[in-house]
Structure formats: structure tokens, C-alpha cells
Amino acid sequence: MVKYETQELDNIFHALAHATRRDIILQVAQQEMTVNDIANHYDMSLPAVSKHIKVLMKAGLVIQKREGRVRHCRMDYQPLEAASDVIQKYKAFWEDQFDALEAFLEETEPNS
Amino acid sequence: MNQELIVQRTLKADSARVFEALSDAKIMTQWFFAHPGWSANIENKFEVGGSFAINMKSPEGEVYPHTGEYREIVPNEKIVFTWNSLAVKDTLVTISLKSLEDQTELTLKHEFITDPDTFASHKEGWGCVLSNLDDTL
Numbered sequence: 001m002v003k004y005e006t007q008e009l010d011n012i013f014h015a016l017a018h019a020t021r022r023d024i025i026l027q028v029a030q031q032e033m034t035v036n037d038i039a040n041h042y043d044m045s046l047p048a049v050s051k052h053i054k055v056l057m058k059a060g061l062v063i064q065k066r067e068g069r070v071r072h073c074r075m076d077y078q079p080l081e082a083a084s085d086v087i088q089k090y091k092a093f094w095e096d097q098f099d100a101l102e103a104f105l106e107e108t109e110p111n112s
Numbered sequence: 113m114n115q116e117l118i119v120q121r122t123l124k125a126d127s128a129r130v131f132e133a134l135s136d137a138k139i140m141t142q143w144f145f146a147h148p149g150w151s152a153n154i155e156n157k158f159e160v161g162g163s164f165a166i167n168m169k170s171p172e173g174e175v176y177p178h179t180g181e182y183r184e185i186v187p188n189e190k191i192v193f194t195w196n197s198l199a200v201k202d203t204l205v206t207i208s209l210k211s212l213e214d215q216t217e218l219t220l221k222h223e224f225i226t227d228p229d230t231f232a233s234h235k236e237g238w239g240c241v242l243s244n245l246d247d248t249l
Binding site for chain 1 (some may be wrong): 115116117119121123124125129130133134142143144145147199200201202203218220222224225226
């Protein structure tokens, strides 16, 4: 299991927190695409689309390969696995807290 | 992978008592992180826009800070707050309480991707990518 640092996880959740970026991932998850292919799907400028792709690359969700002037994008699932791992750990965390709350409520008398 | 988690419990106490245990820092300190060897220092300003800080200390003396801000408070029913830790930033936690005679059903939802405005309409397509992930792993 790759160990992800806080900043990396934050980058992943941040990247996923935007509808356009999630949509880009949906597309490149199906097939490798060039930046121009991706940009053609949106009613926004190429630099705006490039900016979203950069955020996805920073999170490691999109990997880019250059061939001359053409930039090919594909998806990497590994950061999603790391994010999923954190969510599982948090589930265990909250279960632990509520075990403690349950025990506390049973051991103490109501105030009234 | 899901973008949120849900934990549910039925507690043997009325909702007023559960709500107090979740909102009064003095009472929270008595159970939150109350695992062998651990301790927690909790400070909060329990009002909408108010913040909280929970410093959880391990038996080895390491301190794990957790902070957030209350977003919505409905007495005996609901508490919504942001949650930041060493692992995550700007996540959202919603605790709902439902009275069941003398017991209380507690539901906690922890959302890790917080952009509710745009999320709903993309949920279906997004589910596809996530089920692809399951196939990949």
C-alpha cells in the first residue's frame, strides 16, 4: 500500500471536488485522450481545461505523456485507492468513538 | 470507493442526553478518544460559525489535532460541522439524532468531497468510475 501524505490526500479530494474535473476523469477513464480531445467536450477555453487537467495531474489522477506537441492523458486509479483507504480508516475511527459514547451513556446516570 | 461514509448506532439514552454528550466539551472529554492510554483535550464554541479543537494524545505522548467549525445546529436533532485532521481538510460531518421512545438512533455521515451543488447531477456517471476502480483493484 502506497503511503500518501496529507498534502497528497488533500490534493486528491480537492481535485475530485469539482464537477468538470470529475467529468474529465470519467472521459479519460474510458480511453486515453489528448488535451484537445478533452477540451472539445467543454464550452470553455483550452487554457481553462488545461488548468483543470493540471489539478488532476497534481493529484496523480491523470498522467500525461507528450508526443511532440500532442499531450496524451490517461487515468491512474491509485490515488482513488488511497482516498478510499482514508475513508475506511475514518469509518473505523467513528465506530470507535461511538463504542466509547455507548459505554459512557450506559455507565453514567442521566443528569435530570 | 465511496465519497462518504455512514455510521449508525442506537443508543440507550434520550436524544437530549445524546445531544449534550455530543456538544458539551466537558462531557465530550469524558468519552471522546476515551481508549486505554489515550486522552483528549476538547474546546468548543457550540454555535453556528463557532469552532472546535480536539487534541487527542496517544499513550506515547503524540498529539493529533482535529479542528472544525459548526455549520448547522438543531437542538436534540442535528449537528453539522467541518472536520480537519492530519489526514483530511475541509471534510463535512453531519450527525442526526432520531428519538425512538427512550432510545436514540444516531447517524453520522462524513463527506470527503464537499461540493454539494454540483455533485448530485454527476453522481451516476461518477459511480461508474468508482465501480471500475473496484474491478481494477
